[in-house]
Amino acid sequence: MWKIAIIDDERQVLQGMKRAIPWEELDAEWSGEAMNGADGLNIIRSAQPDIVITDIYMPLINGLDMIEQLRKEGFSGKFIILSGYSDFEYARQALRFNVSDYVSKPISIPTLKTILAKVIQELTAEEEKRMKQGELEQKLMLYEPFIEKEWVRSAAVGTLDSSYGTHLPKPYRYWESCHHAVMGIELVREGRACQCSLSDWNLFRFAVSNIVCEWARRTFPFVEYAELHSTRAVLIIHPQAGQTEQAQKAMEELGARFIDSIQSYLKLACRVGIGSIKNVWTRIPDSTEEAFRAMDTRHTRVPGSSELFVYKGIGESGDNPAVLLPVKVSYELANAIKSAQEGDAQQLVAELTSGLRNQAGITPDYVRMLGSELWGIIAYCLYEVGQVLEELFNNELIAREIKELTQPEQLQLWLQEKISVICGSRQWKGSSKHRKVVDFMTQYIHEHYAEDLTLADLSDKVFISRNHLSIIFKNITGETFNTYLTRVRIEKARELLTVGNLLVYEVAEQVGYKNVPYFSTLFKKLTGMNPTDLIK
Known part of the structure; x- marks a missing residue:
């Protein structure tokens, strides 16, 4: 509900305005009134109204000086000036203080209603913008650890x-x-x-x-x-x-x-x-x-x-180190393939093979070796996100095609053809967004496995319903969220028990289990051993 304050040195105007404003229709409420600028300052400071309707000529402090002071203090509400004087200089000053409207008295009820409706529409739009900004900041805070990790990777390669x-x-x-x-x-x-x-x-x-x-x-x-x-x-x-x-x-x-x-x-x-x-x-x-x-x-x-x-x-x-596949190129190619960025992947292949053409010592054996290595990178990075290349290509045929590569130009055409097929496949295009969500979820699990983590928590973070997210996670990883979380916790527990000097209950707490017998049961179920068997 929007709050409106009225500042005017004429009591009749104050009372008339309060009666004339269609409060319910505008989803607004009265939040205070004053008959001079000094009292107006105090009312506005305490009530923090969204809209202030004020006169200019008033005792103690005039309306413009009151507005100027409030703006200096950071007050961001809307001002509507309702004055008996149509003075251009006053109107110019009002614009300087970001006043929403300047209207001469007397004002009709329909006009007042129209002006208030327009200002409230501005407030609504600004509120929606603030909410979206808040959501964005929240997302940035949420993703900050992963953005930081990506920065480290980029710094490394x-x-x-x-x-x-x-x-x-x-x-x-x-x-x-x-x-x-x-x-x-x-x-x-x-x-x-x-x-x-x-x-x-x-x-x-x-x-x-x-x-x-x-x-x-x-x-x-x-x-x-x-x-x-x-x-x-x-x-x-x-x-x-x-x-x-x-x-x-x-x-x-x-x-x-x-x-x-x-x-x-x-x-x-x-x-x-x-x-x-x-x-x-x-x-x-x-x-x-x-x-x-x-x-x-x-x-x-x-x-x-x-x-x-x-x-x-x-x-x-x-x-000749130049003929070796640079880490930077292999990293960028893997990322482009995983995110279905066909243009970027094609460009990387073109730049790599173009650089080979002008180098001495590039033999057919090296071209075939590089083709095998690049194909391995593509296969592994797709495997990481649940895409199996055997569904698109026959392994024996791929091996024969690689044996026939002798020149960088052949390698380029062969790789670019395969990349087009991969990125153009219906399954790959349809699920790339889901894979990004699951990538985020698995990273989050690995970072927060010790916390009381639920699928509902993550559904709030990725803005997908719990049931839908459960299906996406199972389709991509092949197991449920809870099963994956349990396996991460038990794997970390096994590592702590093996290389550390902690007791079983301490390890259980560090990986997110307060119930030690339950932890021990899960541990034996997944590893075939009791936790105490690993304590040195």
Whole structure:
């Protein structure tokens, strides 16, 4: 209900206005009156009306001075001036104070009603705009952690918007006072990894992030972990200036622990590459490229580990780093495919193959190798969002087609044709929006599994009904929301029990269960073991 105050030094006008305004019809109510500008100031300050109808000539303080003072104080209500004087100068001043209307006395009831209706319509539109702005701010606050994660990923691979320049978000200002290095981590898709479902694969990746961060934070106080695509992730390390040798040794020890722990706890194989230490954060993408280049070329193995590699200036030893697939390109291509951005994906392929045409040493074997790698990226990133390429392409036919590729031009045409089919498929177009919702939900679960989390909570956050959201989640992940949440909690509990020194009830509380017997029952059901079996 809109509040209206009336300020006029003529009592007859005050009473007449109160009787003439169709309060119910306008969904309005009277909120106060005064017969001079000084009392008007007090009434308006206390009642905070939405609309003020005021005269200009009044004792103590005139109407314009009253309006000016209220505007200086930040009062944002609407003013309608009703004056017995049609003075252009007064009207000009009124416009300066953002007055909604300036009307000469006497005024007819229909005119008054029309003016009030117009002002109330303005107020309604402004209120709707504020509500939408509030919803937007709420969404931004909700998505802030994920926007922050995306910023870290972009900083790691070199895809930050140019408008950032060298600006650092507040949580990462400390980057300016330390050095930086990247450890690349790649899960090997073989054996157990090839047989697991999408949900299991997401849980494995979640478990890997827990293991990596748990070990890393024991050595370095500040680290950032970010998944890139399919099987690859990065860990950004921030050694102190002047401690290059110590940091290098520590990263090599960490890499060996990652490989051993992931194999021991998850029965998965992984490789780790270590980029060189940079003295400014804007060179972090260079360290990322070095980490994966060391891994891809298998150069400079760290003694004692067959899957740990460190960058030692590979480009100086005869290799041509330009013909290797850049991390930035593979990351951008995966994102474009997952979000069905066909134009972006086609452009990335065109730029990559165009760059190859002018380079020496591009053999048919390399073209076929690059084709296999790019196809693997496309297949894995689609698998992550529940799309199986076998439904669109025959694997044996794809393998034969790749063997026939000999020139960059052939590779470009072949990939662009496949991308068009993928992005043009009805199933892909129809469900891409749903996949984005589920991506948000799974990330939110991984961030808030310890809280009292329900599907109803998430339905409020993504503005989709609970029942509809339940169907979407099940269609994309293959399991219910509660089952997925339980598996995330139990996976985290297993990691805490294995690498920590917590008691069972402490672990149960940390993963969101207050009922310890219930937690123990779920744990045994999903893992085949009692929680106490893992306590060392």
